[in-house]
Amino acid sequence: MFVLVLLPVILAADEIRVVFPNQPQRREALRTFFRGNVEYLNGRELAAVFSVNTYVNDEVNKLVLHFRDGEVKITAFSSFVVVDERTFQLPLPTYFDGKEYYLPARAILSVMGATVLPGARYDEARRTFIGPAVDAAFNIYAASIESKQNGTLIRVKTSQEFDTRNIVRYITDNGWLVVQVPGGLVDTLALNHSILGGIIRRARGRQLEKSAELRFKLTDKVSLPEVYQVNGAAELHIAIRNPARRKNDRTKELRERWYLDTIVIDPGHGGIDGGTVGKGGLKEKVVTLDVALRLGRLIKRKLNMKVVYTRDEDVFVPLWQRSKIANEAGGKLFISIHVNGSPNRGAHGFETYLLAPAKTQEAIEVARLENSVIALEESDHAYQEFSDEALILSTMAQSAWMKEGEALAAMIQEKLSQYLDAPNRGVKQAEFYVLIGASMPNVLIEIGFITNRIEEKKLGQNEYRQRIANGLFDAIVLFKQKYEGTMLVEQGK
Ligand SMILES: [Zn+2]
Known part of the structure; x- marks a missing residue:
């Protein structure tokens, strides 16, 4: 597509910090990109920070971000963003490089604060996006799943530290990996909308009396994964190794x-x-x-x-x-x-x-x-x-x-x-x-x-x-x- 080749290159330049009021230990950052003197955010990276799924329609060049409180529909080179049934006009159109969608940073953050991330706001002086006040009733949120060379890594966002030695994990006969975290309070809606990948086809949260139960549907037979806590209190990692090759002798x-x-x-x-x-x-x-x-x-x-x-x-x-x-x-x-x-x-x-x-x-x-x-x-x-x-x-x-x-x-x-x-x-x-x-x-x-x-x-x-x-x-x-x-x-x- 020749028209894209002629457009100026977009370069990663800076970042905007993202903090969450109820999760002091959780810190994220959004890379920003400049075209001329306008600062943009990458749509997919935006989705990853808030652990939401994305959907891309290549036919009509649309990117959809599935937030818990609504869908954000972005169209390449359009200044109109649709959130559920409401249409917002950005001061400038989005930018599309043939693969990634870029959104004018300040404008899209304020649209999200008014819609899918209620209460969130962008502090321009401190270059910090103050995320929505996560319901303090929970301490386990969404997961993002990454496919690695030797297996699949499930990263579960948490707001407190758990004793991994007491975490119970098992795999059911019909292929669900079950991880029970004693003391966990799971935001089931957030977990159910986790970003999937690797051998994980679905994520489901369930609150038990004394534990949070995280269930992940596996597409393959694997052995029991390791669970460990990283980044202080910010994440729980579940590492699933690829199945070993079957003995043929x-x-x-x-x-x-x-x-x-x-x-x-x-x-x-x-x-x-x-x-x-x-x-x-x-x-x-x-x-x-x-x-x-x-x-x-x-x-x-x-x-x-x-x-x-x-x-x-x-x-x-x-x-x-x-x-x-x-x-x-x-x-x-x-x-x-x-x-x-x-x-x-x-x-x-x-x-x-x-x-x-x-x-x-x-x-x-x-x-x-x-x-x-x-x-x-x-x-x-x-x-x-x-x-x-x-x-x-x-x-x-x-x-x-x-x-x-x-x-x-x-x-x-x-x-x-x-x-x-x-x-x-x-x-x-x-x-x-x-x-x-x-x-x-x-x-x-x-x-x-x-x-x-x-x-x-x-x-x-x-x-x-x-x-x-x-x-x-x-x-x-x-x-x-x-x-x-x-x-x-x-x-x-
Ligand atoms: Zn005994």
């Missing part, structure tokens, strides 16, 4: 499957879920994590085996996510570590559980206690009811592992009794949610009673915790020796 994969090369250690509870607390104040979540880390260190040091923790710090991880982590890591053994509690203060000793219909009232009580964490999980993840039917299905699904699970449980009880001066309460069966869904031999160990005064004291000691880890380690070594070769043959049938 199926035979090798199958052959490797039955070798004990990866162990998943699941320290019970964590974060807002402290587990059972002793009279002396000792928390179950602290003991389980420490024993898990001690066991993991032993395995890494002495066996040629990969150790995957469902958590390795004091964070909340939903039960269902724990077995998911185990499955995704290709775990060959799943060991869940817990500390027991009982209204009977005299109860003490250690016991190991298998997932199966509970046989005694006592076992049902233990399972009820460990499963109660589900009440803390704010999600619509469908927990199966522990109806007989669901239980039969889930036990059938892993009946392939029952024999190995039983053997491992017996070995654990035997080895722990060699290390601990406490009663061996035996192998038991109960319906633990965390064990459902783990497609590998799995056990849940109650290493002692925190409700027993003497055992609480022992569980608080490093030396005692190390002895527990040693016992568990010996049992794993024994299990590995006995089952590593034979499982291949049996499963191959």
